[in-house]
Every structure is written in C-alpha cells, then in structure tokens.
Amino acid sequence: MELTHETTNGPRALLRSIPRQSMIAIVVLIGALCLAAIMSRTEAILAPLWLLAMGAGFTIQRSRFCFASAFRDLFLFGSSRMMQAILVGLAISTIGFAIHMYSKVPFPGFGVLPGEANILPVGLSTIVGGLFFGFGMVISGGCVSGSLFRMAEGYVASWVSMGGILIGLGLLSQTWNWWWHFSISSESTVWIPAKFGLGYGGGVLLTLSALLGAFLLLLWWESRSGLSVPDIARKKEPGDTFGEKLSTLWRSVFVRGWPAVVGGGVLGGIGVLMYMVHMPWGVTGELARLSNSIMTIFNFAPPEAVGLSNLAGCTGLSDSSSLFTHSFAVTVGLLPGALVGALFASEFKLRYPRNAKRYVQALSGGIIMGYGAGLGIGCTVGAFFSSIPSLSLSGWLFGIALLGGSFAGVQVIKRIA
C-alpha cells in the first residue's frame, strides 16, 4: 500500500507542516515537565526552581544572552549592546532583591545578613577569581552559563569547555585551603545597606545610580568607537486575521531571536523569583559538586574546604549527597530550556570547529574559568548577576576584575587566527 501519497489538507498535512525539530521540542518539553513532577516528590520546591531555570535557559537561548560577549565585545568590537542588557537585568533584580531581603532582615544595621543572598568576601580572591574567569571565558568562547546553553544548542566546543570548567573547579577545590589561609580568611563581606547607616533605600539608590553611571559610560564608549546600529528593514508580517496574528506572535517568541535587552529584563525578573523561592540564581555550585564527586570516584577527593560552608554564594551549598538538590534544579534546568528554545527555532545543530586549535582553546579557557569560578565563589551569574542585586560590594569588584580579564583575553584571541 502506498502511504506516501499526497494529501493537500487534513490532519496529516497539518502534521507535516510542523518542522521536525518542533516535534522534538514538544517531546523534550513534556519530558522536562515530567522530571519536574518527579523532583517535586523529593522536595516540592524543586519543581518551581527547575521550571524557572528552564525559563532562564529558554530566555538565554532566545536572546542569545551571553555574559562573555558582553565583556569581550566592549574591547573587541567597541559594542556595548549586551552589557546594556545586563545593566537592565541588574536594575530589575536590584529592586526585587531589596524587597525580598527587607522581608528577611528589616533592619540591616544590626550585623545580620539576609540568608542566601550572594554577599561574598571582598578581597584578593575576588580580584584574582574575576581576572581568571574573565580571561578564561573569552578564550573558551563562553562563560559557565553560556557554555551550558550552547551545549544544549549543539556546540561541541562548549562540551569541551564544560570539561575544562570541571577540571578547573577541581583544581581549585584541591587548593582552596591554601587560598583560605593566604587571603580569604582575612577578607570580609561588605553589604552596602549595613554600611554608613545607608539602609535599603540608600543601598538601592546607590546601586541604581552606579548602574546608571555605568550605562552612560557605555554610551560614551560606543560613541567613541564610532559604532552605529543600522536600521534593518524587517519583512512586514501579515497580521490581519486571527490566524496571522497568532502566527506572528508565535514567530516573534519562538522563531525570531529576541533583542538582548528583553533577555536581560526577563532574566532579571527570573533571578528575583528564584531568590523568592529559595536562593539567587547560580550555576557554579552544582558543577563544583559534580567535580568533587568525580574526583572522589577516582580516589582524589579534595580536602575538607575550610570556612567555605560559612560563606554564602554558590559553592558553599554543595555538600548534599542526593541527586536532586536546589543547585541541581537551577543549573541543569537550563539545558532543557535552551534545547527547547533552539528546537522550536530549528536552530539545533551539531557544530564541530574544523580548526583543532579551538578545542585547545575551549579546554584551556574552561580550566582557567573554572578555577576563577571556584575562587570567586561563583561565575558571571552567582558572583556578579546575583551579587550586585544582593547589594554586595563583591559583585562590583568581581565585575571590574572580569573587565580586566576579558581585556587580556581579547588581546590573546585576536592573535589566534
């Protein structure tokens, strides 16, 4: 019997008009939702964290949101488009975090810090961690969250980067105690609302003013480099009938890329929600846990990390033994989210660099970045994007160090053709 006959209408034709990647996207989506249900049996709170991480992964994929390019492109192309988007996200998060922190610690001057906020030590470890991280992410072509979402999009080099990140985190675990005695034990946290009687009002005002200042600096930087964004004529989509309106809406969310600033705003909001559910967004903790488990399997377990459990932030939470933890949900959830985003847009593709040097770059950049993430107690997400809204000085210092590391990284990648 001939089954491949042409039908011009009916359900079979409709089914055929759906791209194959979209079909897989639906399967992945259902699978990820089932996993949320399974996880919620371990602990109810894991389901919303997993879904928020999926939302973050989807948003990052759709807006091609990339912390590495935000820092790198300032120096490489004189472009601040992505950094502006980050500032928008930080501003939204700052307001949301402050409201939530107020509900936990109404009077900030009494020496109590809001639990789970990413208020990290300020000192040499922050600077060295940021420099290493900034340098490594530029060399490898993406930061930790960037490597995660590109892994889901099919970038094979990002899988290599992730291997490097795990090695770097392992190296740091093995040397953490040296860093602790050398520097971190004498570093203190600086929570802005608790300083000089600023309170939440003063802390938020100061942070938002600094973000505005940074924004103006970016505009000046871009005008200096002579960059102008051209008007690109976009095909006008028909939008008269209900079906056409629906199709336009579908395309603008699932097919066409989002403007970076939309991605920044949505991620800022998701960050607030994650903190309200339990803790600010961070992806380094789970990877450090994975790295330590792998080393333990190979009889190379790192020594007990002195002082780490008393510090907030990503890696301090990584001592649980069960698979489904909060850090698992907020980290691994990025993968199905980004995969669904890539599949609905038919953008999933295995991409193999043809130049062997790229694999070396991905691995070595990953190792350097992983070491920096361990030392900085977080990556561009935990120690920067979740730390500045925690009204912590550490986020600003880490960000400035990231700028320095990225600048050095740009000088290197320009020379590796």
Place this chain on the structure above:
Amino acid sequence: MELDVRGEICPYPMLKAVEAMKKLKGKDSVTVLTDHAPCLETIPPQAGRYGYTCQVKQDGGAQWTITLIPSGDVS
C-alpha cells in the same frame, strides 16, 4: 570574497567578517556563511563602521548567509 565560518566558536565568525571588511576596505563584497546565530545581531552594526551594508538570508535551519556589500555600490 567568501567566508565559510560554519562550526566556528564565538567570536571568530564576527571577528573574521570584521577583519575581511577591514582588509578589503570596500573594494569587494563579503559573503559570510555561518551557523552562529549571534552573528545576526553583531555583524550588521560593524558593517556600517567599515562602509558596508548588510543583507541577511536564512538558508533554512541554523544556517545563514550574510552578504556585506560596499556602501558605495548601492548609493
């Protein structure tokens, strides 16, 4: 000039396109074949800087052809 940067990691697709425009100085057009979606946002602003206009065509799925034409040719 044709540039096939498929498979390349970030930022080499953009970097190579920019270097080509710098080298050609508007004497020749550049056709960039890429599977790296961020290029669609980052190459157009760079084109204007080096005297090029930019056309983006999706070849289906995760592949795009970005054609950079010297501005002098169209005006």
